[in-house]
Amino acid sequence: MTDELRFYSNSPHAKGNNSTRKIMLNVCLALLPACVTGCVFFGWKALLVIVLSAASAVASEIVFLLIMKKPFSKIMKEFDFSSLVTGLLLAMCLSAQVKWYVPVLSAIFAVIVVKMLFGGTGKNLVNPAITGRVFAFLSFGAIMYGENAYAQPFTGEILTGATSLTGLLQEGAMPNNLDLLLGNVAGCIGETCKIALIAGGLYLVIRGILDWRWPVIYIAVTGLVSVALNSFDFNYFLPSILGGGLMLGAIFMATDYTTTPDTTWGNVLYFVLLGAVTAVLRYFAKIEIVSFAILLMNLLVPLIDKCIVNRPFGYVRAKKAKEAK
Amino acid sequence: MKTDFKKIAMDGVITSNPTFKLVLGTCPTLALTTLAMNGIGMGAAVTFVLICSNVFISLLRNVIPDKVRIPAFVLIIATFVTIVRLVLDKFLPSIYESLGLYLPLIVVNCIILARAESFASKNGPLASAADGLFMGIGFTLALTLMGAFREILGAGSVFGVKLWDFKIEFFASSAGAFFTFGLFIAVFGFISYTLHTKHKIKAYRLKTAETAQTQTAEEV
Numbered sequence: 067m068t069d070e071l072r073f074y075s076n077s078p079h080a081k082g083n084n085s086t087r088k089i090m091l092n093v094c095l096a097l098l099p100a101c102v103t104g105c106v107f108f109g110w111k112a113l114l115v116i117v118l119s120a121a122s123a124v125a126s127e128i129v130f131l132l133i134m135k136k137p138f139s140k141i142m143k144e145f146d147f148s149s150l151v152t153g154l155l156l157a158m159c160l161s162a163q164v165k166w167y168v169p170v171l172s173a174i175f176a177v178i179v180v181k182m183l184f185g186g187t188g189k190n191l192v193n194p195a196i197t198g199r200v201f202a203f204l205s206f207g208a209i210m211y212g213e214n215a216y217a218q219p220f221t222g223e224i225l226t227g228a229t230s231l232t233g234l235l236q237e238g239a240m241p242n243n244l245d246l247l248l249g250n251v252a253g254c255i256g257e258t259c260k261i262a263l264i265a266g267g268l269y270l271v272i273r274g275i276l277d278w279r280w281p282v283i284y285i286a287v288t289g290l291v292s293v294a295l296n297s298f299d300f301n302y303f304l305p306s307i308l309g310g311g312l313m314l315g316a317i318f319m320a321t322d323y324t325t326t327p328d329t330t331w332g333n334v335l336y337f338v339l340l341g342a343v344t345a346v347l348r349y350f351a352k353i354e355i356v357s358f359a360i361l362l363m364n365l366l367v368p369l370i371d372k373c374i375v376n377r378p379f380g381y382v383r384a385k386k387a388k389e390a391k
Numbered sequence: 392m393k394t395d396f397k398k399i400a401m402d403g404v405i406t407s408n409p410t411f412k413l414v415l416g417t418c419p420t421l422a423l424t425t426l427a428m429n430g431i432g433m434g435a436a437v438t439f440v441l442i443c444s445n446v447f448i449s450l451l452r453n454v455i456p457d458k459v460r461i462p463a464f465v466l467i468i469a470t471f472v473t474i475v476r477l478v479l480d481k482f483l484p485s486i487y488e489s490l491g492l493y494l495p496l497i498v499v500n501c502i503i504l505a506r507a508e509s510f511a512s513k514n515g516p517l518a519s520a521a522d523g524l525f526m527g528i529g530f531t532l533a534l535t536l537m538g539a540f541r542e543i544l545g546a547g548s549v550f551g552v553k554l555w556d557f558k559i560e561f562f563a564s565s566a567g568a569f570f571t572f573g574l575f576i577a578v579f580g581f582i583s584y585t586l587h588t589k590h591k592i593k594a595y596r597l598k599t600a601e602t603a604q605t606q607t608a609e610e611v
Contacts, residue, residue, distance in 0.1 A: 167557075201561055204560060204561045204564055204567075205559040205562075206559070
C-alpha cells in the first residue's frame with residue numbers, strides 16, 4: 067500500500083514519487099482513448115457497459131473493505147484506483163450488446179473473488195479483469211457470443227455472423243487490415259480500435275510504467291506462430307496480430323505488475339510462451355482465446371519465478387567454483 | 392466400553408464432516424452436484440453402502456488378516472455397491488441414469504474405505520453402524536447443499552422446480568464446481584471454528600467459575 071514502504075533490494079535507494087495510486091491513474095488515462103473510441107463506435111450502450119462495470123468494481127471493493135471493518139476515511143485515503151482499472155479493463159473486453167447484469171456480476175466476481183479474497187492490490191494470483199471476462203464467457207456465453215452478439219460500428223447494424231477474427235479462424239476469409247487497425251469491425255468495446263490501444267500503450271511507455279519489450283514480444287510471437295501454423299503463409303501475420311483482443315491483452319492485461327515474473331529472462335520466457343499458447347489455442351479452438359491464454363500463463367508465473375532467479379552480482383555457480391579449486 | 396453415540400453423530404455431521412472437513416470423496420462431490428436431487432440420490436446410496444460395509448467389516452474385524460485387509464474391505468464394499476446398483480436399476484431407473492458412472496465408483500470412494508480402515512476395523516458393530524449412518528448423513532447434507540446452491544445459480548431451479556429464467560452457467564460448469572466446493576469448505580470451516588471457540592470459551596468460564604467457587608469454599 068502507499069504509505070507502507072518496504073525495501074527488499076540493497077542500497078543505494080533512489081527515492082521516487084511513484085505510488086500505486088499514480089501508476090493506476092496513469093493506466094486509467096491510457097485506457098481513455100480506447101473508452102472514447104469504444105463509445106464513438108458502439109454508441110451509448112458501450113458507455114453504459116463501461117460505467118456499470120467500473121462503478122460496480124469500485125463499489126464492491128469499498129463494500130468488501132467496509133465488511134472487513136475498515137473505517138471509511140481510511141478506505142478513501144488508501145484507495146488506489148486499481149479496482150477502477152479492473153472495471154475499465156473488464157468493460158473493454160465485453161461486447162456492447164450484453165445485458166446490464168453481465169458487467170455488474172463479472173466486475174463483482176473479478177474484484178471480490180480474485181483480488182480482495184487473496185489480500186487486495188498486488189496479492190492477486192491472476193489478473194482480475196481477465197478472470198472477470200472468463201467468468202462472463204463461461205456464465206453468459208450464449209448471451210455474449212450467440213447470434214446478435216456484436217454490432218457493426220457507426221451503423222449499429224447487428225452482426226449475425228462471425229466477428230472478423232472468428233471469420234479468419236474458421237473460413238480463412240481475410241479481413242481488411244486497415245479496417246482492423248482503425249476499428250471498423252465488430253468486436254468488444256475496447257479491443258477494436260488498435261490505434262487507440264497503441265496510443266495508450268505509448269503513453270504508458272513514455273511515463274515509464276510499461277516496458278515496451280514485453281507487448282512487442284507477445285504480439286510478434288503470436289503472429290509468427292500463427293503464420294507457422296497456417297503453413298507459413300505470411301498473409302496471416304497482420305490479421306492475426308490486429309484481430310481480436312490480442313492488442314488489448316498484450317498492452318494492458320498480460321503486463322500487469324502482479325502477474326508477471328520478477329526477472330528479465332523470466333519475463334522473456336513468460337511472454338514467448340504466452341504468444342505461443344495464444345496462437346496455438348486460437349488455431350485449434352477456433353474462438354478468441356487471449357483471455358484464457360493469459361489466465362493459464364498467469365498461473366505459471368510462480369513456477370517461472372521459482373525456476374528463474376536473478377544471479378546476484380559476483381556469484382559463481384557451485385560447480386564452476388569446484389573446478390576452479 | 393460404552394459407546395459415545397453423541398460424539399459419533401457430531402463427528403459424522405459436523406466436526407469431521409466427510410466432504411468439508413476430511414475432504415474425502417471429492418470426485419462425486421464435484422461431478423454430481425449440478426443438481427440437488429443428485430446429491431440426495433448419491434448420498435442415500437453411499438449411506439446404505441457405508442452402514443452395511445461398516446457393520447460387516449466390524450463383525451469380521453478379528454477374522455480378516457491384517458496384511459490383506461484392503462482387498463477384503465473392497466470385496467465387502469463391492470458386494471453392497473452391486474446390490475445398490477441392481478436395486479436402483481430395477482426400481483429407480485431415473486436416478487440410476489443420472490448417477491451413471493459414479494454409482495459403480497462408490498466401490499473406490501475414499502469415505503467408505505477410510506471409515507472401514509479407521510473406524511469399523513477398531514469398533515463394535517453397533518458403533519460402526521452409527522458411524523456409517525452419521526457419516527452418510529453428513530455426506531448427503533453436504534452434497535445436497537452444494538447441489539442446491541449450484542442448481543439455483545446455474546440452472547435457476549431447485550430440486551427440479553423452476554424458479555426464474557436467470558442463470559449463471561459458470562456454476563453449472565466444472566470450474567464452478569471447484570469454486571463452490573472451495574466456498575463451502577471456507578464457510579463450513581468458519582462456522583465450525585466459531586462454534587469450537589465458543590464451546591472452548593464456555594468450558595473455560597465454567598472451569599474458572601468452579602475453581603473460584605472451590606477457592607471461596609476453601610477460604611470460608
